């Protein structure tokens with residue numbers, strides 16, 4: 311097994327992540343978070359919110375609807391350009407993203423360029439391709455009462471899309487926020503939520519799924535200051551990823567995205583790449599979106615998107631710096647840098663060295679022996695006390711103590727607390743450290 315397979319297997323075995331609709335044989339590109347996974351995911355999202363919104367005075371939160379007026383996607387350019395180059399094998403009818411199966415081509419590849427690469431079909435091995443067609447990745451749905459036998463005009467009129475990015479929910483609320491709280495510039499609006507992309511071939515576990523959670527900030531700045539603010543946001547991302555999420559600095563690599571590969575709205579983009587078990591992949595993006603979105607919204611809605619500077623009275627459409635991160639990508643980066651196999655006194659073990667602020671449980675409490683009521687009673691009292699104080703504390707009295715340690719190591723619990731006969735005498739417990747496996751004696755009052 312390679313290390314990504316090992317992580318996928320641990321995720322399923324311990325209840326972090328299950329394949330979506332598992333009981334029906336799955337549903338491509340979807341994943342469900344189990345009890346431990348949702349705990350880790352929530353902690354990631356809460357830490358982000360604390361770091362970027364609650365602990366700052368210049369960034370405010372919003373939470374927009376997933377279904378938005380279809381004009382949104384006309385104005386943003388998604389209806390026209392949010393498309394992948396789809397190519398079909400004429401032999402076996404398999405469909406692929408052309409830029410993912412051929413080397414050295416990008417998303418704007420033409421049929422002619424693709425054929426020149428002489429790529430063979432990954433499924434049947436033949437080389438017999440149809441033309442490249444643009445496939446829009448937005449999920450379409452119908453809003454209101456629409457029946458299959460309604461005429462085409464009615465059906466087309468009722469089409470809406472599941473949002474392909476959370477960003478537009480921010481841009482479309484920019485004016486509401488400016489009109490209601492009139493923040494000093496620069497200011498940011500932050501949002502967390504689901505986004506949907508109809509990926510042609512979802513793969514790589516949760517890296518390329520059809521439904522994902524995003525955390526995005528649109529940081530509105532005076533256009534003359536975009537470079538300084540870009541640097542500010544760039545440094546903040548490193549601080550968050552390395553200090554708060556605990557990702558190793560040497561596994562994060564910045565990639566300056568060349569003009570021809572940038573999204574249609576961007577004048578500068580840095581991709582933060584991460585060394586995942588199966589190679590470098592994008593972890594997050596930092597983009598200078600200029601006034602592209604606000605200008606298009608102003609044109610499409612007929613409403614002014616101007617901002618008036620309170621001190622200089624200067625009026626302008628703000629430019630935007632956008633840090634955008636996928637929760638699942640961050641989740642997998644954290645899991646893969648925490649995943650460790652080591653050997654303690656000749657015994658192999660798997661341990662998730664999760665940072666303490668992200669571990670699903672802070673402590674595991676257990677009685678040394680399950681069949682001694684006085685130990686169980688004392689352990690329950692310690693468990694209740696710690697749960698009241700910290701919340702995320704778990705109980706385990708199954709199997710022997712060694713087995714309990716193995717299990718807690720695998721789910722990343724930083725410390726195991728064991729109540730034994732000495733506890734009954736002097737109110738001290740054994741605290742066993744996940745990473746070093748060292749055991750120390752501590753009084754209950756100090757926990």
Ligand SMILES: [Zn+2]
Pocket residue numbers: 399400401402403404431432433434435436
């Ligand atoms: Zn084929």
